[in-house]
Amino acid sequence: MPMFVDTSPxxxxxxxxxxxxxxxxxxxxxDALTIAFMDIGQVxxxxxxxxxxxxxxxxxxxxxxxxxxxxxxxxxVASAVQATFDPPGITLLQANGREGDxxxxxxxxxxxPRHAQDGIALSWPRKDPDxxxxxxxxxxxxxxxxxxx
Numbered sequence: 001m002p003m004f005v006d007t008s009p010x011x012x013x014x015x016x017x018x019x020x021x022x023x024x025x026x027x028x029x030x031d032a033l034t035i036a037f038m039d040i041g042q043v044x045x046x047x048x049x050x051x052x053x054x055x056x057x058x059x060x061x062x063x064x065x066x067x068x069x070x071x072x073x074x075x076x077v078a079s080a081v082q083a084t085f086d087p088p089g090i091t092l093l094q095a096n097g098r099e100g101d102x103x104x105x106x107x108x109x110x111x112x113p114r115h116a117q118d119g120i121a122l123s124w125p126r127k128d129p130d131x132x133x134x135x136x137x138x139x140x141x142x143x144x145x146x147x148x149x
Contacts, residue, residue, distance in 0.1 A: 004041055004103045015106035016055050028077060033069035036077050036111075043120060044113045046085040050074045051108035058096040062107050070109055077111045087113035091122065 008014045018025045019035055026038035028048055039047045050073045056062045062070070078090050093110040095102040114120065129137075 006104050013055055013104075013106050015051050015104060015108065019051070019053050028080070029073060031069065031073065033066050034073040036073055039110065044085075044087065044115060044118055046081040046087070046111075046113040048077050048081065048111045049108045050077060050111060051106060056107045057105045058102070058107060059094065060096070066107075070107070074109050074111055081111060081113050085113050087115055089114035091120070093122075 006014050008017070014023070017023045018037065027035065028038065029036040033053055034050055035053055036048050036050045039049050041047075050070055052062055052066045052070060054062075054066065056066070059067070074092055078092070081087065081090060091110070091112045091114050093112060094108070112120070
């Protein structure tokens with residue numbers, strides 16, 4: 001992921017300032033819970049960020065309602081990107097934490113139109129654990145998942 005350095009002073013969030021209208025943005029869409037705006041570091045024409053309006057650093061900090069709203073907005077934006085720019089592919093990307101390559105610590109999701117040889121590489125080394133290990137991982141995660149109310 002291209003490195004963006006948020007130069008906001010400590011305690012100030014660049015996306016919160018954007019939501020508040022304190023800094024300019026090329027806004028695409030807005031509703032009660034989300035805002036969509038053009039990424040200033042366009043990878044391809046139509047690269048949009050969808051963020052929660054309320055400050056929350058990561059996926060683990062947003063509410064289920066905000067999570068649903070962000071995905072619904074991302075779907076609307078992706079449809080508009082497809083209709084407007086007609087890319088052969090679209091990638092949704094969401095990063096959490098420094099080690100997850102998050103660079104702005106306000107929850108957001110990238111909607112990126114994709115083209116062959118556009119310079120984006122999403123690959124990782126496969127580990128291929130055996131089936132018993134995968135079953136163990138699945139059991140551990142199943143026990144940790146909070147039941148839906």
